[in-house]
Amino acid sequence: xxxxFMIQANGLSIHVETFGDPDDLSILLVMGNSAPGLLWPDAxxxxxxxxxxxxxxxxxxxxxLSSYIDYDAAPYDLTDLSRDAITVLDGLVVAKAHxxxxxxxxxLACLIARDxxxxxxxxxxxxxxxxxxxxxxxxxxxAPQPGxxxxxxxxxxxxxxxxxxxxxQTEGETARQFVENFRLAKGPxxxxxxxxxxxxxxxxxxxxxxxxDRLSARMANSSNHRKAQMATPPLTADDLAxxxxxxxxxxxxxxxxxxxxxxxxxxxxxPSARLRFIPKMGHAIDPAFFAPIIDxxxxxxxxxxxxxx
Numbered sequence: 660x661x662x663x664f665m666i667q668a669n670g671l672s673i674h675v676e677t678f679g680d681p682d683d684l685s686i687l688l689v690m691g692n693s694a695p696g697l698l699w700p701d702a703x704x705x706x707x708x709x710x711x712x713x714x715x716x717x718x719x720x721x722x723x724l725s726s727y728i729d730y731d732a733a734p735y736d737l738t739d740l741s742r743d744a745i746t747v748l749d750g751l752v753v754a755k756a757h758x759x760x761x762x763x764x765x766x767l768a769c770l771i772a773r774d775x776x777x778x779x780x781x782x783x784x785x786x787x788x789x790x791x792x793x794x795x796x797x798x799x800x801x802a803p804q805p806g807x808x809x810x811x812x813x814x815x816x817x818x819x820x821x822x823x824x825x826x827x828q829t830e831g832e833t834a835r836q837f838v839e840n841f842r843l844a845k846g847p848x849x850x851x852x853x854x855x856x857x858x859x860x861x862x863x864x865x866x867x868x869x870x871x872d873r874l875s876a877r878m879a880n881s882s883n884h885r886k887a888q889m890a891t892p893p894l895t896a897d898d899l900a901x902x903x904x905x906x907x908x909x910x911x912x913x914x915x916x917x918x919x920x921x922x923x924x925x926x927x928x929x930p931s932a933r934l935r936f937i938p939k940m941g942h943a944i945d946p947a948f949f950a951p952i953i954d955x956x957x958x959x960x961x962x963x964x965x966x967x968x
Contacts, residue, residue: 661701665724666750674724675717675747679708684780684960685753688716689744689771691762691787693882695723697862699761700855703949710957715756717747721883723866730883737763737891740884741770748778757960759783762916762942763884766791769894769929772902781905781963782929783956786914786942788921789894789928795885809918818843833867834860846913846941855946899928906932907959909952911940933959 664675676696686707688699696716704714718725719740728735744767748756757780760768765787772782788794790808797810798820810816822840827833837860845851906929910922919936926934935955940948 661704664750666747668746668750669743671720671726671743671746673717673720673726673743673747673750675715675751676704677751678704678714678716679712681713681751683708683711683713685713685715685748685751685756686956686960687744687748687753687756687758688714689758689760689764689767690716690719690722691760691764692888693722693884694762695863695866697723697859697866698944700859700944700946702855702946703944703953706949707953707956710953712757712960713753715747715751715753717744719743719884724869728883730886734886734890735883736887737766738770738774740887741767741774744771745775745778754778755780757781757783757956757963759785759956760787761785761944762787763791763888765789765925766891766894769899769902772904772906773898776902776904779904781907781960782902783907783909783959784922784925785909785952786911786917786940786944787908787925788917789899789925790921791888792893794916795888808924809920811916815843815915827867830864830868834864837863841943844915844942845945846911846915846939848913848939849911849941849943850939850945850947851943852946896928899925900930902929905959905963906930907955908932908934909955910934910936911942911948912936912938913941916942 661676661678666673690698695718699716708714720726758768758771765784768782772779793808793810797816827836838856908922908926926932937951
């Protein structure tokens with residue numbers, strides 16, 4: 660059973676949903692680039708809550724049911740998005756949370772841990788990288804840089820660009836584009852639960868219909884979140900060394916966006932980070948991976964000593 664809230668702060672409306680008992684340890688789920696909170700699926704959140712957690716997911720600005728921004732008039736970067744996450748905790752009167760970030764959300768989780776360590780019990784990066792540069796360079800057609808981390812495969816980049824070349828015009832097109840983006844993102848070896856993804860695509864498309872000011876399901880690389888990425892200085896080894904909360908790097912061996920060396924680099928530079936790979940997992944939270952992800956999270960949080968939420 661979930662509850663919904665609309666938090667008003669700093670001129671923004673942020674849509675928040677919670678699962679489980681507010682008296683349990685809180686886990687704040689931070690989604691990736693241009694993706695609404697419901698990409699942390701209901702079934703995933705409910706199962707995590709069933710393991711004894713107060714689970715919080717939210718729509719970041721420019722996604723879902725939260726505020727949409729005229730970026731040219733009010734530009735922002737990933738640091739601003741990380742502050743929005745703290746606003747969510749403030750609005751729910753949660754003093755401290757275990758922060759779990761997927762993809763771009765992993766960078767936000769690092770920023771939250773670096774800048775607001777008093778609010779963070781632990782940090783988990785899921786299917787993420789502290790360096791978004793190789794991904795952005797690949798999608799921008801820039802030449803590889805010597806010594807850089809691995810880029811997405813050229814065939815994956817070409818397929819994503821082709822799929823998102825035209826904005827969807829109908830609810831059905833929005834749902835189809837959403838599903839096909841994640842069919843690509845799952846990687847070649849991962850399962851893909853068709854019924855689950857089709858249902859999720861319809862949910863995302865329904866939000867798009869409600870939000871006539873912008874197609875919130877759009878995954879194109881011209882999004883405001885991508886602009887925010889480009890406006891944010893890369894995290895350095897010194898930035899990561901400043902993170903002093905327990906950290907888990909949880910990554911898929913088949914991630915087509917951030918190959919495994921991204922996880923290796925993150926784990927090597929975040930003090931005492933624990934690195935775990937999940938075989939066959941790509942860059943999509945498919946039901947096939949709910950159990951291993953949740954099991955790793957629960958074991959990690961238990962080892963953190965159940966710091967008060």
